[in-house]
Amino acid sequence: xDISYYLYLSAILFTIGAVGVVIRRNxxxxxxxxELMLNAANLSFVTFARINGNLxxxxxxxFTMVVAACEVVVGLAIIVxxxxxxxxxxxxxxxLLRR
Amino acid sequence: xxxxxxxxxxxxxxxxALPLLSSALLLLLGRxxxxxxxxxxxxxxxxxxxxxxxxxxxxxxxxxxSRAVHQKVFTWISVGSFQVDAALLLDQLSICFVLLITGxxxxxxxxxxxxxxxxxxxxxxxxxxxxxxxAMLLLVLGDSFLNLYVGWEGVGLASYLLIGFWNKKAEYxxxxxxxFVANRVGDLGLSIAIMIAFAVFGTVTFKGIEExxxxxxxxxxxxxxxxxxxxAAGKSAQFPLQSWLGDAMAGxxxxxxxxxxxxxxTAGVYLIVRSNFIFDNAPTAQFVVVLVGAITLIxxxxxxxxxxxxxxxxxxxxxxxxxxxxxxxxxxxxxxxFAIMHLLTHGFFKAGMFLGAGSVMHGMNDEVNMxxxxxxxxxxxxxxxxxxxxxxxxxxxxPFAGFYSKDKIIEAAFNLGGTKGIIFGSLTLLGAVxxxxxxxxxxxxxxxxxxxxxxxxxxxxxxxxxxAPMVLxxxxxVASGFLLYSGKRLEYWLKPVVxxxxxxxxxxxSHTTVTTLALSAVAIGVAIAIMKYRGDVPTTAPENxxxxxxxxxxxxxxxxxxxxxxxxxxxxxxxxxxxxxxxxIDGAVRVVAGAAVGSARGLRTIQSGYVRNYAxxxxxxxxVLIAAVWVITA
Numbered sequence: 001x002d003i004s005y006y007l008y009l010s011a012i013l014f015t016i017g018a019v020g021v022v023i024r025r026n027x028x029x030x031x032x033x034x035e036l037m038l039n040a041a042n043l044s045f046v047t048f049a050r051i052n053g054n055l056x057x058x059x060x061x062x063f064t065m066v067v068a069a070c071e072v073v074v075g076l077a078i079i080v081x082x083x084x085x086x087x088x089x090x091x092x093x094x095x096l097l098r099r
Numbered sequence: 100x101x102x103x104x105x106x107x108x109x110x111x112x113x114x115x116a117l118p119l120l121s122s123a124l125l126l127l128l129g130r131x132x133x134x135x136x137x138x139x140x141x142x143x144x145x146x147x148x149x150x151x152x153x154x155x156x157x158x159x160x161x162x163x164x165s166r167a168v169h170q171k172v173f174t175w176i177s178v179g180s181f182q183v184d185a186a187l188l189l190d191q192l193s194i195c196f197v198l199l200i201t202g203x204x205x206x207x208x209x210x211x212x213x214x215x216x217x218x219x220x221x222x223x224x225x226x227x228x229x230x231x232x233x234a235m236l237l238l239v240l241g242d243s244f245l246n247l248y249v250g251w252e253g254v255g256l257a258s259y260l261l262i263g264f265w266n267k268k269a270e271y272x273x274x275x276x277x278x279f280v281a282n283r284v285g286d287l288g289l290s291i292a293i294m295i296a297f298a299v300f301g302t303v304t305f306k307g308i309e310e311x312x313x314x315x316x317x318x319x320x321x322x323x324x325x326x327x328x329x330x331a332a333g334k335s336a337q338f339p340l341q342s343w344l345g346d347a348m349a350g351x352x353x354x355x356x357x358x359x360x361x362x363x364x365t366a367g368v369y370l371i372v373r374s375n376f377i378f379d380n381a382p383t384a385q386f387v388v389v390l391v392g393a394i395t396l397i398x399x400x401x402x403x404x405x406x407x408x409x410x411x412x413x414x415x416x417x418x419x420x421x422x423x424x425x426x427x428x429x430x431x432x433x434x435x436x437f438a439i440m441h442l443l444t445h446g447f448f449k450a451g452m453f454l455g456a457g458s459v460m461h462g463m464n465d466e467v468n469m470x471x472x473x474x475x476x477x478x479x480x481x482x483x484x485x486x487x488x489x490x491x492x493x494x495x496x497x498p499f500a501g502f503y504s505k506d507k508i509i510e511a512a513f514n515l516g517g518t519k520g521i522i523f524g525s526l527t528l529l530g531a532v533x534x535x536x537x538x539x540x541x542x543x544x545x546x547x548x549x550x551x552x553x554x555x556x557x558x559x560x561x562x563x564x565x566x567a568p569m570v571l572x573x574x575x576x577v578a579s580g581f582l583l584y585s586g587k588r589l590e591y592w593l594k595p596v597v598x599x600x601x602x603x604x605x606x607x608x609s610h611t612t613v614t615t616l617a618l619s620a621v622a623i624g625v626a627i628a629i630m631k632y633r634g635d636v637p638t639t640a641p642e643n644x645x646x647x648x649x650x651x652x653x654x655x656x657x658x659x660x661x662x663x664x665x666x667x668x669x670x671x672x673x674x675x676x677x678x679x680x681x682x683x684i685d686g687a688v689r690v691v692a693g694a695a696v697g698s699a700r701g702l703r704t705i706q707s708g709y710v711r712n713y714a715x716x717x718x719x720x721x722x723v724l725i726a727a728v729w730v731i732t733a
Contacts, residue, residue, distance in 0.1 A: 018714075018718055021711065021714045022711050022714050022715050022718065023711065024711075025711070030710070030711075091709070091710040091711070092709055092711075094708075094710075095707065095708030095709050096708055097708075
């Protein structure tokens, strides 16, 4: 199987994630789309590591996972706070820095 | 020249300090001092007069060249080579002024107690009067131009405050402002003169400058002289800065008598005489002084002929008489003593006549229009007699004071010699004719003829406190001229100050000739006035008069001239400057600010607050970056 299929898949996943972030309003869904893009990038890294035959790409993939985990923690906390104060998870409702 | 010796003293400072303290006290205590404020102020003025007399007697007891007394009060400015002490100098010239200021000042303080009795602000009035006395004494006692300048500004302030004393009336406040502005023009001259003097001589004391005066460059001396003349013109209401004096009559009459007749307006003459060492070494400036004096003396006399307001007629007369003094002061060593003599006699008779005018106004419900007076002699005998003595003194009838002083000025003017002597001598004679005319007019319109006042007026003699000073001043008007003149007393007294080298001068016209001429001039003036005003005087000013009279009624158009030449172009310039400021400078700032605001408004739309917009922008940005990298590397 041609290894470049992994890259195509990664590109498709990234595009879906990007489009999702841009067009969806629900914070949770946008969040999932961001995760999708991060994972698409991870997939690319791993694929390139395979192609080049070294571990650098795999190493970066681990870093990305750590970053993603941190981001989940902070992001979910923010989303919960916004939901508590506005009774809505729509990001368009939170377009102002003040209430 | 014998070596002059100057004694030191430590009491001179009280001349200035006492009235200043009293003034400050009255102003600071406010209404609490209302009951006794006038008593304190008058006592202080009287004390300075007594103090002046003591100094005079001490001075007379010393020999001619060690009469001056000096006191260094404190070191005022000490910057490198620039050293100025706040120091006072009492010499033969200053003592004349000190006695005039405190003597006439005290009498006017007493007069004001009664004159201002009904004014709720009498205490403030007396505070200003004392402030004036302090400033004026500082002016004549300062031992350097800079000390003099402090007093010079102080009297300007006091004059402003007192002209505008009844400042609830807008026109009075305007008159005060006008006087202040005209004086500022003169003050500028004085400050420039001081600066030039410091640049040239490195000192501003009279003594220091005098020592170097003869070796200084002609140009510098003329420049200093002309600037000092400008200062004198401002303070003494001389051409071309004379227009404020008439309006200054808005102040209470005692103020007109003290400040705008006897003392402050003569400060210019003092300045010129005090700076004799400068003018003696700058003949050009000296000639301009004579010229200004001659112009003003005729100018003031012409205005005096046309005024119906008794105070303004007297003010015009003051202007004219100071013209005489300035002219005399411009004649150099032969004239200084006579300038001072006329100044002293004028101080008596003019202050006396102003107080007389105040007394008339007091009895006539503050009416100032002489066409509404007439026949007051019967109702105000004391005022009539004191005013009459002053009148005889000013027109120069022997043996009254003005005869001696004015006669000597006319003689000195003729003694200039040549064409100049004839021209200026004739002008002083012409001035004498006009003076006799307008003063006779004032006297006749006020005290003689039929009564022309309205039924509401009940003329009556003024109270004792008012007529007593008038009587004393009238005595001065009678006696001062003879006392100062006989045996050339004042001339010898002032010689060590103003004529150290003992200038001799030729006589072109003999003393008898001049006296005859002057007396005939007076007779002509009086005769014309009697012929013109012995009949009925119309209660409203006639309209069908010569253009000269019309101009004289409007102060010979000096106001119109100032307005057309200085005020309107000044206002136009201001308008242009304001427009430039608003359009060009503010405009540039507004364009820059507008550009910033406009671009910010455009950029602000990016910051919509919608997360997806930001995400899209980041995405597009990354796409552009990648495309750019791709293009470059490809």
